[in-house]
Amino acid sequence: MGKLKAGSFNPLPIAPMVLVGANVNGKPNYMTVGFVNGVNIKPSIVCISLNKNHHTPKGIIENGTFSINIPSADYVTETDYCGLVSGKTTDKSNIFTTFYGELETVPMIEEFPITCECKYIDKKVEFAMDILYFGEVHQVYANEEIIRSNKEVDIVKANPLILGIDNLYRTVGESVGQAYQNGWKYIPKERTPMPDLFSDTYQCQLIDQPAQPSLTIRFQVTAENIPQIIGQALFAITRYAGELGVSPAGAPFVAYHGMDGHKMDMEIGFTFRQRLKGKDNIQASEIPGGKYASCIHFGPYEQLGGARAVLHQWMLKNNYSGTGVSYEFYLNAPQKTPPDKLETQIVFPLR
Ligand SMILES: Cc1cc2nc3c(=O)[nH]c(=O)nc-3n(C[C@H](O)[C@H](O)[C@H](O)COP(=O)(O)O)c2cc1C
Structure with missing residues (x-):
């Protein structure tokens, strides 16, 4: 099979879509993020990579906390909107119903099936354009209807959004195998x-x-x-x-x-x-x-x-x-x- 040199870019074909939330100047602000990952199981550490000029990182540093909110596909328009406009010039605090959890400074989105509040662990890695922030997951909040009897999340019911390398939002498809088996x-x-x-x-x-x-x-x-x-x-x-x-x-x-x-x-x-x-x-x-x-x-x-x-x-x-x-x-x-x-x-x- 012939191989074509396609250039140097992030080749990962899909990314999970999340909204990162933080209170900036006392007001909830949400931004769309595809650079998100888990990096440690126990304690549960996640990382997000945010452009240096965005509004949301200010709130992360200000409060030492941030949220990761997993939208369902029903919220594809709102998700994209939060990635088009900046909290610097547009108030994004009323797009969703905000609730607060145990940490009290972390705005989370009521309408989304899974949200979590994280403590910024004062660890970041700076690149030319983006800064990678690490956070410890303090608590996850999930809608009752997506939790199976064994306490696992039913991912099909949660209906999360993924972003393709082709810039199209997609939903999760059929399972094709059992991991670790x-x-x-x-x-x-x-x-x-x-x-x-x-x-x-x-x-x-x-x-x-x-x-x-x-x-x-x-x-x-x-x-x-x-x-x-x-x-x-x-x-x-x-x-x-x-x-x-x-x-x-x-x-x-x-x-x-x-x-x-x-x-x-x-x-x-x-x-x-x-x-x-x-x-x-x-x-x-x-x-x-x-x-x-x-x-x-x-x-x-x-x-x-x-x-x-x-x-x-x-x-x-x-x-x-x-x-x-x-x-x-x-x-x-x-x-x-x-x-x-x-x-x-x-x-x-x-x-
Ligand atoms: C699909 C999509 C994915 C995005 N992923 C990221 C990302 O991973 N990191 C980032 O810094 N910005 C990302 N953005 C851009 C920000 O969400 C956008 O610039 C936003 O307006 C920043 O909001 P803020 O200034 O209120 O923080 C993404 C935007 C879209 C539409």
């Missing part, structure tokens, strides 16, 4: 054979095992909370098993049941020789009997992704298909074992 379906092309290194490192095999009764706790967690949640869950189950006077039959394990929004649906627990009763959030569960693809990873937990990929490739090569669930058994204790000596068994149930 679709990648597992990747099949390497013929020209990139799996390095031998992998097959040497991981002995993948087919195992057949009976059903194993277990006690587990199931959670939906974001990636950064996983280690802490695993520790707490195993502690609670061990204590409960102690109350029952029983000991686990094997190593602690985690079952990954897939993603729910950007949260991992996972079950943490131990297997036991006999079936036990659950209590509170500890449930009597079972690792089903049947055929499994299995391999052992020797080394730090951060490298488990590579082992999972190799096992998955091995399954594809042998025409095995998984159920979508995967298990990890932690064969030695991370508190007492150096990371390079950790042993983890990865197991994929087969259909």
Whole structure:
């Protein structure tokens, strides 16, 4: 395929559209912004890039706060208008109904489905025309009707606006895949054979095992909370098993049941020789009997992704298909074992 040199410009084909709000001289002012992004998960830090001559940055510096307001497509005209006129010469305080949240100095737009108030963290990067401002998200306000039962935002209902490189506003289209999951379906092309290194490192095999009764706790967690949640869950189950006077039959394990929004649906627990009763959030569960693809990873937990990929490739090569669930058994204790000596068994149930 021929490649054309298209010049030097921002090649990102789309940008989310937001209105940045700040009180300037005591009056709400809103400006349209496409240069906006998240830069840190915890604490949640966002950045916006604003031209040095605009009116809104004055309010950001004045109050040390600003808002990010996500318009729905119903407000495409008002959104564009706020990007055409400046608060220096046009009063933009009456275009929307303004409300204030916990920080009290951050004007937010009542009519928009999602708004958030941010504290300017006194960190900026200056470029020739624009200044990049960083803010910590203090609170997000979302309309009830766009929040699903699992507290996730329903992006289709929020109906946000995106700006194309062609200067057209568009709405969000169909979902075409599940993030953090679709990648597992990747099949390497013929020209990139799996390095031998992998097959040497991981002995993948087919195992057949009976059903194993277990006690587990199931959670939906974001990636950064996983280690802490695993520790707490195993502690609670061990204590409960102690109350029952029983000991686990094997190593602690985690079952990954897939993603729910950007949260991992996972079950943490131990297997036991006999079936036990659950209590509170500890449930009597079972690792089903049947055929499994299995391999052992020797080394730090951060490298488990590579082992999972190799096992998955091995399954594809042998025409095995998984159920979508995967298990990890932690064969030695991370508190007492150096990371390079950790042993983890990865197991994929087969259909
Ligand atoms: C679609 C669109 C995207 C824009 N994105 C940005 C941006 O990312 N940064 C910026 O400084 N100005 C951006 N602007 C321009 C400002 O919104 C515009 O100059 C506005 O009038 C400034 O308002 P103010 O002077 O009241 O702050 C954009 C305008 C439009 C229409």
